[in-house]
Amino acid sequence: MRLISRLDITRTLRLDLETPDGVVQKYAGTLGPYQRSSGGGTPRVRGNWQNALEVGNLTLTATADYVGRIKQVAADQITPGNKVIDLSCKNSMAPIPSGTDPNFRCSIRPFVYVDLNAGVRVNDQFRFFFNVQDLTNAHAPLAAAAYTSNPNYLSSWHYAGLVGRNSSAGATFGF
Numbered sequence: 001m002r003l004i005s006r007l008d009i010t011r012t013l014r015l016d017l018e019t020p021d022g023v024v025q026k027y028a029g030t031l032g033p034y035q036r037s038s039g040g041g042t043p044r045v046r047g048n049w050q051n052a053l054e055v056g057n058l059t060l061t062a063t064a065d066y067v068g069r070i071k072q073v074a075a076d077q078i079t080p081g082n083k084v085i086d087l088s089c090k091n092s093m094a095p096i097p098s099g100t101d102p103n104f105r106c107s108i109r110p111f112v113y114v115d116l117n118a119g120v121r122v123n124d125q126f127r128f129f130f131n132v133q134d135l136t137n138a139h140a141p142l143a144a145a146a147y148t149s150n151p152n153y154l155s156s157w158h159y160a161g162l163v164g165r166n167s168s169a170g171a172t173f174g175f
Helices: 155-163
Strands: 002-011 016-018 024-026 045-055 058-067 111-123 126-133 166-173
Touching: 058 155, 111 155
Parallel strands: none
Antiparallel strands: 002 045, 016 024, 045 058, 058 111, 111 126, 126 166
16 A cells, blocks of 8 residues: 655746836736736646555545635736836726725635546556546636636636536556
8 A cells, every 4th residue: 555645836926027117017816917818817826735545456546726816906907006006906807896895806716626536457458547526516716807718717727616526437458
């Protein structure tokens, strides 16, 4: 029996663009660069944790994926004042009903989902497998300011939550 565990975390420390006018556009953790990423955004933190258990010819693997919250602002969509861009929620691109708190829906909530994979090696040439994607049936968070391929959702980061739980099974063989 063998247990293999792997944790990968990416934190975008800085993703800035200085314009010819000397204005610094900060994109990490926002929906920007809105024009270059089609509003897909750049989460500041994302990662996954994978655990595999091997027992004889059986392998069971669970992977948890995390996408951090994304603020619904984009520096390339805000007019700077005194060469400074205000990335506060008052510049949220999400539709906010008038008279409500500008922090309402200012950020897209974090998203976590889990995939499960099982495989049985019959011999060196033949293997059965079974996969369940989005095991917990996590739903993609609302991204009201997004305009990517799925309006109101960020398919590049939350695809598993758009499709929902699904499974596949099969066999692989060599000859």
